[in-house]
Amino acid sequence: MKSYALIPVGTALVLTLLTACGHSGGDHATPASANADIHANEQLGTTWGDEIRSPSKHVSVTYLSDDPIDQNVVRYAAKAFTGKTLNSVSLHHGKVNLSFTDDNGNTLPITRENSDYYLSATEGQKYTLRYTNTSDNTYAxxxxxxxxxxxTGERASVxxxxxxxNPHATLLIEGFxxxxSAVASFTFGKPEHSYANHSDRGSIDNTGVIGTAIYEVRLDDESAPKFAPPPNSKPNTQPQAFPADK
Structure with a gap:
């Protein structure tokens, strides 16, 4: 399946591999619903923040599967979650790692409870999605x-x-x-102030979640001719029925 994707341009978004590693944290026996029970005063959304320079270009790719090879959801709120503390989420058998950083590049701790992931957020805090690729493969x-x-700001779909x-690279997504050449920085805020609540394509009901879907892809050869080349001057020869076999 062929498609077009964005590839960041410049060191602002494509960095040398820096794998985020999980650190030791205590597992706590908590009710399964404790983290998922987010009160109204703890709910947050993501607002349309300051403009950040973020050059990118469109590239043609071929998806190697019809469906994602991995998916993940992280819930966030102004809440102290309980569970195992992580630096990053391991995706696709550890070939891709997802972490979150603040404006100063500090890693924001993630909490895992069973197979669910949570991010403790603070109103007004800017954040970045950081994906690192530890493999030789290219992913969308x-x-x-x-x-x-x-x-696109459209209703999200996998x-x-x-x-x-890219292989052994890092992708930073800093905003919408x-x-x-630019994005509006991700900034935690009240759900009523979120971009989703102020977009015709969004809904306040979906605030507080960050989703990821991963595909393995092959970059198409953009150096291949896209149009018929101009005619060349060739000697007059007999027509060939199967010229490629000569």
Missing amino acids: IIASVDGLNVI HGSSYIL RKND
């Missing part, structure tokens, strides 16, 4: 924030627009994409 990353595709994560 479809990311959603509050139920919206971070590139078949939506994607970023390219405004155009090919």
